[in-house]
Amino acid sequence: MQSTTEILEELGWNARFSEQVSRAEAEQYQPVRVMAVHRGKIAVAGAEGQRFISPYIPGAGPSDDHPTVGDWLLIHDATSEPIRVLRRMNLFKRRAPGDPRKEQMIAANVDTLFIVASCNQDFSVARLERYLVLAREVGVNPVVVLTKTDLTDAPETFAAMAHALQPGLRVETINGRDPASVACLASWCSKGKTVALLGSSGVGKSTLVNTLRGSVSIATQAIRARDGTGRHTTTVREMHRLDRGGWLLDTPGMRELQLSDAAEGISEVFDDLIEMARRCRFSDCAHRGEPDCAVRTAIADGTLPSARFDRWQKLASEDGDHPGRRTKRPR
Numbered sequence: 001m002q003s004t005t006e007i008l009e010e011l012g013w014n015a016r017f018s019e020q021v022s023r024a025e026a027e028q029y030q031p032v033r034v035m036a037v038h039r040g041k042i043a044v045a046g047a048e049g050q051r052f053i054s055p056y057i058p059g060a061g062p063s064d065d066h067p068t069v070g071d072w073l074l075i076h077d078a079t080s081e082p083i084r085v086l087r088r089m090n091l092f093k094r095r096a097p098g099d100p101r102k103e104q105m106i107a108a109n110v111d112t113l114f115i116v117a118s119c120n121q122d123f124s125v126a127r128l129e130r131y132l133v134l135a136r137e138v139g140v141n142p143v144v145v146l147t148k149t150d151l152t153d154a155p156e157t158f159a160a161m162a163h164a165l166q167p168g169l170r171v172e173t174i175n176g177r178d179p180a181s182v183a184c185l186a187s188w189c190s191k192g193k194t195v196a197l198l199g200s201s202g203v204g205k206s207t208l209v210n211t212l213r214g215s216v217s218i219a220t221q222a223i224r225a226r227d228g229t230g231r232h233t234t235t236v237r238e239m240h241r242l243d244r245g246g247w248l249l250d251t252p253g254m255r256e257l258q259l260s261d262a263a264e265g266i267s268e269v270f271d272d273l274i275e276m277a278r279r280c281r282f283s284d285c286a287h288r289g290e291p292d293c294a295v296r297t298a299i300a301d302g303t304l305p306s307a308r309f310d311r312w313q314k315l316a317s318e319d320g321d322h323p324g325r326r327t328k329r330p331r
């Protein structure tokens with residue numbers, strides 16, 4: 001028989017959560033992890049197994065944390081009523097599609113992010129970079145997982161484009177339908193560890209989860225032949241357990257990933273450009289033709305690809321930190 005602690009540790013419980021629960025609280029409440037979020041109810045798992053409960057925390061205000069998948073939640077022993085969300089190790093969120101003022105929570109308490117993309121016509125460096133910025137912002141170790149290597153003659157070209165995004169970036173190329181091929185990902189999925197899979201629809205996130213689990217339990221669907229994009233098959237964010245005790249958090253493919261408050265992530269992914277911009281004559285240079293602009297010089301002499309500069313400007317302006325908006329001040 002497993003002890004309560006063993007069960008919780010397998011769910012990802014650790015000292016950073018247990019230290020948030022007072023002795024008095026531990027007497028009436030128990031911790032559970034949010035496995036999936038459905039409309040009006042959430043699936044949670046704890047020492048007493050899995051169950052569905054209400055996601056609404058009585059008395060919680062709009063600024064309080066609401067449970068999302070991956071969260072640790074205290075619930076009342078007797079009634080299963082949620083009491084509060086424990087402070088998170090990290091939280092993935094984005095701007096809500098259709099309403100840029102709102103944020104949408106994606107996943108909490110993640111150990112590793114698999115940024116999934118496929119080696120086909122839908123591959124996009126700009127999109128990978130966006131996910132990379134998100135991972136840096138959230139402070140979670142990213143691994144780029146390139147799927148469908150069986151459908152291309154040149155998987156290494158795709159891998160090289162991903163590698164070029166950041167020195168030292170982990171990039172794995174796999175056939176998501178082949179158990180031997182996905183085995184290289186096992187080290188991130190050990191007991192109690194949570195891996196979130198993010199990426200566009202149709203790249204093979206759910207396929208990968210099925211293959212790593214060795215069971216076809218999640219629905220997958222063929223992509224459109226016309227443009228290689230997916231059909232938005234997965235609709236819930238849900239944690240799936242591996243036999244070894246790790247957790248895979250499958251998510252619905254995103255049409256767009258609009259970042260929110262990602263200044264830090266952007267500056268980490270583009271640290272070389274920020275370093276370069278320090279050498280511009282104006283401290284608030286917008287790199288749009290000002291005199292003595294180090295960035296323009298680098299584009300002109302070929303050290304900085306202009307496409308990369310454009311991606312940086314686009315992300316920075318989305319994040320509300322538009323360098324061109326301010327007036328010019330010489331250093």
Ligand SMILES: Nc1nc2c(ncn2[C@@H]2O[C@H](COP(=O)(O)OP(=O)(O)OP(=O)(O)O)[C@@H](O)[C@H]2O)c(=O)[nH]1
Binds near residue numbers: 149206219222233234
């Ligand atoms: N040949 C090949 N096909 C793959 C691979 N990975 C996934 N597929 C296929 O790609 C299609 C889409 O896969 P899914 O796993 O449904 O994609 P998803 O990322 O979960 O998509 P959404 O749930 O819509 O976000 C399916 O037909 C899979 O069988 C791969 O490595 N090789």
Ligand SMILES: [Mg+2]
Binds near residue numbers: 206234
């Ligand atoms: Mg899916």
Ligand SMILES: [Zn+2]
Binds near residue numbers: 277281287290
């Ligand atoms: Zn400049």
